[in-house]
Amino acid sequence: MNLPLFTTDLCLKCNICTAACPVAAVTDLFPGPKFVGPQAERYRHPRLSMPDVSVDWCSGCGICSRVCPHGVAVAEINILAKGRLTKERHTPLRDQLIAHPELLGRIASPIAPVANTSIHLRPARWLLEKTIGISRHAPIPTFTRIPLRKRFRDRCFDTPLDIKHDIDHTVAFFHGCSSNYYEPELGEQTIAILERLGYEVVIPPQICCGLPLQSNGLFDAARRHAQANITWLAPFAKQGIPIVGTSTSCTLMLKHDYRTILGIRGEDVETIATSTYDFFEFLTIFVKNEINRIKFNSLHARALYHPPCKLRNHGIGAPALSILRQIPELQLHLSESECCGAGGTYGMKLEKFPVAYEVGQGLFNQISQLELDFVICDSETCRWWIAKHTGLPVYHPLEIMARAMDIQP
Amino acid sequence: MPVLSTQLLVIGGGSTGLGVAWDACLRGLKVVLVEQGDLGQGTSGRYHGLLHSGGRYVISDPTSACDCAVENRVLRQIVPHTIEDTGGLFLATPTDPIDFPDRWFAACQELGVSAEEITTAEALRLEPALNPRISRVFRVQDGSLDSFDLLHTLTAEIKRAGGQVWLRHRVEKLILNGNTIVAAEIRALDTDELLTIGADFFVNATGPWAGQVASLADIKVPIALGKGSMVAMATRPIHTVINRCRPSSDGDIIVPVGTVAVLGTTDVEVQQPTDTTIEPWEVDFLLAQGEILVPQLAYQRPLRAWAGVRPLYRPTTGELGETRELPRSQIILDHADRDGLQGLISVFSGKLTIFRLMAEQVMDLVCKQMNIAAVCHTAETPLTMTSRSFYKLPDRLAKLEVTTSHDLPQVVCECELVTRLAIEEALRFASTLDLDEVRRELRLGMGPCQAGFCAFRAAGIAHELAPTAPASGGLTPFLEERWRGMVPLGWGHTLRQMELTRRIYLELLQTHSLPEPTK
Numbered sequence A: 001m002n003l004p005l006f007t008t009d010l011c012l013k014c015n016i017c018t019a020a021c022p023v024a025a026v027t028d029l030f031p032g033p034k035f036v037g038p039q040a041e042r043y044r045h046p047r048l049s050m051p052d053v054s055v056d057w058c059s060g061c062g063i064c065s066r067v068c069p070h071g072v073a074v075a076e077i078n079i080l081a082k083g084r085l086t087k088e089r090h091t092p093l094r095d096q097l098i099a100h101p102e103l104l105g106r107i108a109s110p111i112a113p114v115a116n117t118s119i120h121l122r123p124a125r126w127l128l129e130k131t132i133g134i135s136r137h138a139p140i141p142t143f144t145r146i147p148l149r150k151r152f153r154d155r156c157f158d159t160p161l162d163i164k165h166d167i168d169h170t171v172a173f174f175h176g177c178s179s180n181y182y183e184p185e186l187g188e189q190t191i192a193i194l195e196r197l198g199y200e201v202v203i204p205p206q207i208c209c210g211l212p213l214q215s216n217g218l219f220d221a222a223r224r225h226a227q228a229n230i231t232w233l234a235p236f237a238k239q240g241i242p243i244v245g246t247s248t249s250c251t252l253m254l255k256h257d258y259r260t261i262l263g264i265r266g267e268d269v270e271t272i273a274t275s276t277y278d279f280f281e282f283l284t285i286f287v288k289n290e291i292n293r294i295k296f297n298s299l300h301a302r303a304l305y306h307p308p309c310k311l312r313n314h315g316i317g318a319p320a321l322s323i324l325r326q327i328p329e330l331q332l333h334l335s336e337s338e339c340c341g342a343g344g345t346y347g348m349k350l351e352k353f354p355v356a357y358e359v360g361q362g363l364f365n366q367i368s369q370l371e372l373d374f375v376i377c378d379s380e381t382c383r384w385w386i387a388k389h390t391g392l393p394v395y396h397p398l399e400i401m402a403r404a405m406d407i408q409p
Numbered sequence B: 001m002p003v004l005s006t007q008l009l010v011i012g013g014g015s016t017g018l019g020v021a022w023d024a025c026l027r028g029l030k031v032v033l034v035e036q037g038d039l040g041q042g043t044s045g046r047y048h049g050l051l052h053s054g055g056r057y058v059i060s061d062p063t064s065a066c067d068c069a070v071e072n073r074v075l076r077q078i079v080p081h082t083i084e085d086t087g088g089l090f091l092a093t094p095t096d097p098i099d100f101p102d103r104w105f106a107a108c109q110e111l112g113v114s115a116e117e118i119t120t121a122e123a124l125r126l127e128p129a130l131n132p133r134i135s136r137v138f139r140v141q142d143g144s145l146d147s148f149d150l151l152h153t154l155t156a157e158i159k160r161a162g163g164q165v166w167l168r169h170r171v172e173k174l175i176l177n178g179n180t181i182v183a184a185e186i187r188a189l190d191t192d193e194l195l196t197i198g199a200d201f202f203v204n205a206t207g208p209w210a211g212q213v214a215s216l217a218d219i220k221v222p223i224a225l226g227k228g229s230m231v232a233m234a235t236r237p238i239h240t241v242i243n244r245c246r247p248s249s250d251g252d253i254i255v256p257v258g259t260v261a262v263l264g265t266t267d268v269e270v271q272q273p274t275d276t277t278i279e280p281w282e283v284d285f286l287l288a289q290g291e292i293l294v295p296q297l298a299y300q301r302p303l304r305a306w307a308g309v310r311p312l313y314r315p316t317t318g319e320l321g322e323t324r325e326l327p328r329s330q331i332i333l334d335h336a337d338r339d340g341l342q343g344l345i346s347v348f349s350g351k352l353t354i355f356r357l358m359a360e361q362v363m364d365l366v367c368k369q370m371n372i373a374a375v376c377h378t379a380e381t382p383l384t385m386t387s388r389s390f391y392k393l394p395d396r397l398a399k400l401e402v403t404t405s406h407d408l409p410q411v412v413c414e415c416e417l418v419t420r421l422a423i424e425e426a427l428r429f430a431s432t433l434d435l436d437e438v439r440r441e442l443r444l445g446m447g448p449c450q451a452g453f454c455a456f457r458a459a460g461i462a463h464e465l466a467p468t469a470p471a472s473g474g475l476t477p478f479l480e481e482r483w484r485g486m487v488p489l490g491w492g493h494t495l496r497q498m499e500l501t502r503r504i505y506l507e508l509l510q511t512h513s514l515p516e517p518t519k
């Protein structure tokens, strides 16, 4: 039995997760995390087909697991159920497509200018909606012509043995799909900040962490991705090189989901889990003093910081905040919403879009009332989503940090 | 003066009594059945849930084994909707007698009890939670059978066929004319009224009470009572009946029934049919034995414990010595033959699996004595008008799936997925607004929270239907019955659940200071 399933027995039926669930709050079609989770699990027979499909409305934000007072891995139970559902049913082409951001990037980046203009054209969006069910209101990122790995060929290493420098001051950068294919400037700034702080940044071989596959229930493929990453990253982790990522969902996969949800066991995955850090988590642990000594440029702006669900699920607080707060004249407001609604690829789906948008309404309202210059958020899909629906620029906190350190993109 | 007379009066509304009444109806007799409690309040509502393949008796009681094998097939035909076709496994562990599986398997083949040996790898593929150290595995035709469903179906069919089923009526006196029983004095427990029913023939099907009822006619039926305790786990770690392949003993079976898996049983001699207190050692023993078959039980939540009482026939002198194992096969006593008393047959012991056969045997005897030529039709008469398929675990959940928000069901009991509509319907047809009766019919409050979050909702619905009754109607006794089952498991998960519930009701809602419900 998969580990999270053991926690079904812990459920006291208190409904705190149901009350906290952002999706159940806006649609009756989702009976809530408890209902489709620990409760429904008692009725799912391993040898009979799944009786329920409503678990598909779960956006995977993970709030339920965080608020459970009794240790039920509600979100994990639900994503496992989704995996079962997908296995039993036919997966729509759309879900296959959006679950492969890396493949899309690889195909589209050589023809980025064409791909970008055509995919963002209105008729194209209309067609995508009508044919495969990608909502035309959902943000779609732009492809880069030159992926990060191409820009930093000299920093790509296959094994730690190739590195000539001081292992103690080396970090392995897990850039994920977005920094490689969609936002390479973010990757550049990450490397620049780390180098400024005295680290050598190496880029180990890697592929998509597998989260979009997992969220769409494509567990076998997600597991293949995980295995590949484990094989590539383990030598670095075993050398004591920290693995640092700027995408909070990728790093959560490495830390948590590979083991707990995909059920991968072994020394390698354990070592990777304990060696992986969110970018700001790394900074606040390893270079705390150096950061305290930095004299940040002042940044005269009003901004709102929204810590994304996946960051909250790390259980590390919001480490970016302590650094952002050191920036003079940056007036920071905190998000009062638990979730922006995007849910990774969830909000892209035609049938899910209205729900996702409704979930984000609270955040969008707060943002519009505050008269902000920009919004800050660690997760890429949330950033694209919030930008699309508020019209404001949305930055990764490291972009703000870079700006305050005079690091130009 | 009898207020009513009938051809046959059946005393006891368990599976045996209802089976007899149904058989009698099909033979064209006028029948009244009286039951002192509600459906399933006796042993039939407290049993283990196993539809026997016969495998458990091939060594100790070959006749029962054959009967079970045959009746198993019959019940699958006539009441499929009460049965889950789980299949069963007999597992030998390394600590069990090494020669037993071969002896057992040979006996199965000789008696026609279908059994097939499979590899341990196959068994683990089927049931990954099994102890990987098992040495041999056989597959049999076990199933699980929801007795509440069975009792309700039987009652409905009896009524449809013109028979009467009186609940909460207790036989307190049997009235003789010479050496013939002619009438029974019955107390209506709701009103405390006494009535008399005259009948041509009487069947005493009162299970562990059979001795007490027989004594109303001054007949001695010596019965030893054996209490068997069971523990239900909140979720099912296995979906096949798991038996231990060794000489039959305590704690050697796990039955997946509905949403739970039931470990059982013990065997402790008790004095009264109502003596169902669970001892701490019984719980420890059952859990420890269960873990041998399914190790992960150690990490799972036991939900509740309860006990049923077996009547075991113990004639004072004669064939059976006190020390020998008392037979568990059915006992049918023809009191005309045995005691010179006309018009009464007692039937008890046996198994729920063979209730139909027991009823057939009783009715054959009744008909012979009454000079009626009718023959039994129960084996080929399906118990519901339409042909239904086997009960399946996912059904309840599947029924609640909706695609639009217009037809949202209001789920009152979230653990067992009981809707408001179902409760309202049950209450409307119930003889009283009793939550415990609704529970037995719908499984209200029988899941992990043991009514913690549905009792007050259900009480509210009951109040809506009968606004003059106190809103507390039956809430306290209903909850106390739930807690009684949790107390023997008062540690860990179960204790925390119970304490949460108790604080909600006793402190937040102050239910203990509510007025007592009036009858």
Ligand SMILES: Cc1cc2nc3c(=O)[nH]c(=O)nc-3n(C[C@H](O)[C@H](O)[C@H](O)COP(=O)(O)OP(=O)(O)OC[C@H]3O[C@@H](n4cnc5c(N)ncnc54)[C@H](O)[C@@H]3O)c2cc1C
Binding pocket: B011, B012, B013, B014, B015, B016, B017, B034, B035, B036, B037, B040, B041, B042, B043, B044, B045, B046, B047, B048, B049, B050, B051, B052, B169, B170, B171, B172, B205, B206, B207, B208, B209, B213, B227, B228, B229, B265, B307, B308, B309, B310, B347, B348, B349, B350, B351, B352, B353, B354
């Ligand atoms: C612990 C245990 C586990 C078991 N497990 C299984 C199993 O897994 N599979 C299986 O096939 N069998 C099993 N059995 C056996 C099975 O439960 C019984 O054979 C069956 O339930 C007997 O039903 P009954 O109708 O004879 O008795 P009961 O169900 O006890 O019915 C007797 C009824 O008579 C009523 N009554 C008593 N006195 C009076 C009176 N004076 N007036 C009116 N009514 C009265 C009582 O209220 C009671 O409802 C088990 C038994 C026990 C004890």
